[in-house]
Amino acid sequence: MKTHDSLYEEIIAFPNMYHAYYEAIKGKADSTFKEFNNDLHQNLWELHEELLNQSYEPSPYTTFYLTDYKTRRIMAPHFRDHIVHHAIYNYLEQVYNSTFIYDSFACQKGKGTHKGFERVKKFINKYNHKDYFMKCDITKYFYSIDHHRLMSIIEKKIKDKNLLWLLGKILNSHKEDPLPSHIINPNCEEQKKGIPIGNLTSQLFANIYLNELDYFVKHKLRVKHYVRYVDDFIILAKDKDYLHNLWQEIHNFLKNQLHLKLEPRKTHINKISFGVDFLGYVAFKKYVRVRSRNYRRFRIRLKNRIHRYYRDEISLESLNASFVSYFGHLTHTNSNEIMEEIEKLYTAVNVPDGTGAGAVQNHE
Structure with a gap:
């Protein structure tokens, strides 16, 4: 595995910080953006200096809830932190994208929900309508990511101690208020679990974390027809018992290696003729x-x-x-x-x- 031990200086270099600023301003009009923009050059230089001498501290998040069919806690970073996230993402995306499997479709250029669903449709066409699929969902995924385990995964590839310091700062930057039990485990903070939904870096962290599952499924279990999008994944097969056995293997791996668990209400095995429900679509053999x-x-x-x-x-x-x-x-x-x-x-x-x-x- 290729490792990277000198990325930090490139990430905090002024040209990359400026590029990150222009990425961060897209669609931004909040008060923290206006405050930063009032003295752009000076504020950007101070941010660069804080990163250079490692005195940087993330600002408090703006927190709000979105309720659709479920309630999600969104934590919006201060604009200056948003710049730091983009500066990191510009480099780490290049480092990690080549490590992700082809059938992982979340938060990657050229991928997305439509591409992921088209892949599932292609797999469905290889099967009879009496064959089976297994759909799985991970319980409260973003809220359950273990900080220590995530950093140990990152450290296998990133050897730059300064960059690891910065990633640790971001990873531990959110101090959760007590949350309703239906949203998150109340012991989350003391267990150092959970990453904020709303951070650009959280999207990358989430992909890096479940890349471990992808490799286990594809290379250890040798599953041929598997597609994942964030914390949802689909496996197709001809044998129902085979899928039940896979479920047990995956359950054990998630529990023991990543400290995650499958959501029982959203995990099921059905015939393809019932319709494969994935990414907002329901696919049958001949129509969607x-x-x-x-x-x-x-x-x-x-x-x-x-x-x-x-x-x-x-x-x-x-x-x-x-x-x-x-x-x-x-x-x-x-x-x-x-x-x-x-x-x-x-x-x-x-x-x-x-x-x-x-x-x-x-x-x-």
């Missing part, structure tokens, strides 16, 4: 449909954005970008009726005679 829950969710979101447009809170360009996103999601399916409904909503708000508002109301 949108998962019902996903459709209800983005239908509500879209109508909310339409009403915001009529209240002059967002532009038509911004609204149409949402339409394009949903059209893109639906083009991977055979959900013609849903596509027609979205097209009608699109037409209603884009007609030149001003009748859009009434047309949208008729779809409520």
